Amino acid sequence: LCRGFATSSHLRSAINNVTVIGGGLMGSGIAQVSAQIGNNVTLVDVTDEALQKSKSNIQTSVQRVSKKLYKDNPAEGEKFVSNTLGKLNFSLSLPDSVKDADLVVEAIVENINVKHKLFSEIDSVAPSKTIFASNTSSLSIQDIASVTSRKDRFIGLHFFNPVPVMKLLEIIRTAETSDETYNKAVEWGKAAGKVTITCKDTPGFVVNRLLVPFMGEAFKMLERGDATARDIDTAMKLGAGHPMGPFELADYVGHDTTYFILKGWSEKYPDVPQFQPTKTLKKLVDDGKLGVKTGEGIYSYK
Ligand code: CAA
């Protein structure tokens, strides 16, 4: 079938019904890759408007994936698009959406209180077989899982933006995650075409523990006036081979997300200077200039 996706029924058997909660940047991508491998996917958000936006983003993105995978066979490509879209359901009802789930992946706002409220709400309605996962960028998986009665069936599944393109999936085990949960998560991640790595439940896991301080250093460099944003970006692309410079990347990730990450870490670990959000980052958030998603950040996308 399609390159990169495992198709063995064994790999598909453990997890068939997937519920993704939060249909923003990440949730829509996670729902898409799950539907692409034939899972029955339900995407949940809080407003009809948000669901419509997710739907339209997924449609555009699946077309791009299809164009790439089936460039020599457009008819198969069309089938891939309609099969994928046919696997997706959109819902505003949280309790209904988790009733038959094998796996729930949470991708809502990066706020521990909101995540706790969500998981305690679904813990009482989801069947005992259901594995819960969070796509958090920076919060402790054990802390998120603490409000549930299924700590052995709770895991971190950290995807990267754009989910349909980025190959990595970080899998985060807590001390209480069972081997069975972990193995099912690895199998599912591989079936979805991702390369998995395993990390302990530490701040930022692997990628963000390195990438977020890197973006922070770029902001400090800009504040010192060492170089312009454009030149810093050009330098890191041409001198270090990065696909995006630190400001292009920060605009792409969303400044609110990066700010929430740093604010949380700096409160928990006040002695780590790399975790302090810079003035420029805070101002961008205060001004609503969140990056690509709002049309303006360090750069303009209007
Ligand atoms: N859906 C589907 N396909 C997409 C896509 C999307 N949303 N975005 C890009 N693509 C595809 C394009 O169709 C294109 O395919 P072809 O090769 O067939 O043409 C390919 O990806 C490349 O896209 P573009 O030509 O538009 O642009 P590009 O070459 O600059 O690549 C990029 C775009 C893949 C985003 C690349 O710039 C990149 O890798 N940037 C770095 C992204 C990154 O570091 N992400 C991690 C952020 S950190 C994070 O996610 C963790 C966190 O918790 C904050």
Ligand code: NAD
């Ligand atoms: P986003 O703002 O694009 O999307 C969040 C979505 O969740 C919105 O559509 C919102 O309406 C919805 N939502 C909020 N509360 C909800 C609730 N109670 N029930 C259902 N839906 C709800 O955010 P995002 O960038 O997709 O990030 C989501 C999560 O993924 C965060 O934990 C973030 O840290 C993490 N993450 C982000 C990135 C990134 O690059 N942006 C990468 C990896 C992980």
